Amino acid sequence: MSTQNFTLPDVGEGLTEAEIVAWKVAPGDTVAINDVICEIETAKSLVELPSPHAGVVGELLVAEGTTVEVGSPIITFVTDARDDAGPGVIATAEAPAPEEGGGSVLVGYGSGTGATSRRKRPAERPVRSSVGVIAKPPIRKLAKDLGVDLTTVTPTGADGEVTRDDVVTHASQASVFRNIETPEWGEVREETVPAPQSAPAGLARGLSPAPASAPASDDRTESIPVKGVRKATSSAMVQSAYSAPHVTVWKEIDASRTMELVKRLKASPDYADIRVSPLLIMARAVIWAARRTPMVNAAWIETEGGAEISVRHYVNLGIAAATPRGLLVPNIKDAQDLSMKDLARALNRLTLTAREGKTSPADQQGGTITITNIGVFGMDAGTPIINPGEAGIVAMGTISQKPWVVDGEVRPRWVTTVAGSFDHRVIDGDGMSRFIADVASVLEEPALLVE
Template identity: 50%
Template structure:
């Protein structure tokens, strides 16, 4: 998709690109430039979050930022212009008028005349008070605020809308991020009591309106005729704010929304079967210690996950039928002759599963290097959508949280996922005697449509055998 257009010889537009596999929208997380800043070809101007990952967007030309069309926190469709750049600053070409700032559509707005000479600004952040004055409003701020409060108070008291004085219908004042929050929470801004300056509705006002009314709110409502609104509105607002402090509502979007949808789809589409095995990994831990001292492994991170990943790759090589996918549309089992090994990674934005492409062809040092890069990129929030596409089998290491094991849910489109539990020193029968040994529990979930119990058991048993006797990596690989 073309991500830029040329509005004139001087001004160029940069559109929201499709940053991965047919995604239709992305949320602007952060702007790194402002109007008036100089940018160069390839410079990152903003960070956006799609349904798969956070991605940095570079500008494809030099110039001076003329306008930012959307503010941080705004969800933008692919193909919409997000920034315009003056590529010939100082020329005599007239600057194009800034496009009207787009707000989330939640209710109709009365047409209003825009002030002349308006300076382009980020959506939701307003304009400088020194350069532009607020558009004249109908009536004073205090009467309008009191009117809205009166309507809400009358409704609480059971008197209906007729108890509030009649006022002209006006659009509630709120910044675009607040309007979007209200839309996500299903709150009608007309019912929210504003507490901001000049009667502007704040995020706290929306959260207060979304919180369930508690006993304090019930006490604030008089059982008889309504008291003067000026005295009652602050009490009602305070009680609502107190109730909202007991819980926090977080809109589900971006990566977390995609994860939720994918997990629900996987759990209720693929018939999951999970098998468990507890294994003595003492020799594997000794191998890890030896590899850390090996010159060939210098500069790469060596840990038990590296050996476990190699063991799973060997098990797949011995049982290739497990590396497959179910094609529902064509009613076919698709055998994969490559392994893109997914590694589940916890990030501030949620759990993501980037994968190591063609992991089956990598040597142990190469696999260690790829694992290190994958983890570092995920923690930095820089994992690209392409890095999370095309996985075939996944490993999730719940042991890092001190958890013994779990029943993992398949990553959509994959046939198996291996959960690795915590490695602990436990009493274990070794050579006929009870001794302290390093022990862990493995859990393998698989799609029972294409992996039967025999095949799944063979894969899990092979992984366990390798971890118990790591020398099998040489004889079986």
């Protein structure tokens, strides 16, 4: 028998640290190679970390909620020296996400003679409720989050199992990203967030330690550690705001025909298994308009000799997503090649993955232009900050009925505002105005998409 230390690996994102979010094992547990041992959060994603050894868990060296550097020991294993897979080198490839929606699972530990996929734990196998519904625990949680009664869902999976797509189809939310209700004020007016255990309480947040006997209600402020996604987002936004000269333009438009098209698509048998929203038409409009004004899809690149502009002739369409973990901007690769139906499916997958907090690093890299749908929060317009590495971002406001002049008469119409922020180093006023006008034209008349 031998004791092996396992250090926090580089998960292939070029990052130097990660937070131990949750341990999935305890001392004394028996694990196989690639069994998930813990869940870690980097600045880009939530990742399940698989075991590089087969054996017994010895000691958990890092407490949950602690941020540690890559290369730091986090757990020990007691292994049979004959069967030990060795320290191994972690592969940066990610296993395909299973349909039940697990996180990005790293594979490739050991000498190659061990198992290449982790065992399914009993808790992950489909379970049958008292009313006969077969669904895995993640699917049940998703259904609960979306307010879907599983007994009303028609299953399409093997052996009558309810899948993620089945749940999404039955979700009642009309918006692409959920609005979260503001919680009521509780009896406790203030609270403090515990500091990471790697630093003295209070000092990690820049606070003076309070007397042990002081009640929580004596504190007048709450301090939240800046880490993970919030830390990465704040750094990226500051970098963008102070490096790219932002200019924002906007246009109010009559989107009544877009709303009519969305209604027809929802009623179409071809879209029976796909959620459709105005964001789908907006996405197609941005792709269409970017082809007509390629500079909005470009990027400013600093070089040793000065700078250059990289014009992309493809669209990796980013969708700014408000998730439980903070702001993420996953993107749909080569969106220009997708049909309306395939784009709708891609938006569905992106939305579901973001809601579950399981967006992978690969899905957040390589974006070329972004859409932020602030309308789901009841906002009419805004001045969004450009996602780093891009030259433009488009904001879609709420779509509501307003009086509108049509053929000299005032009529109720579905009206929205489209705004766009652009890097003025890359694109001038005429180009950005033409682009927003094109997006507006499509939302006013979606038939322009028919070519």
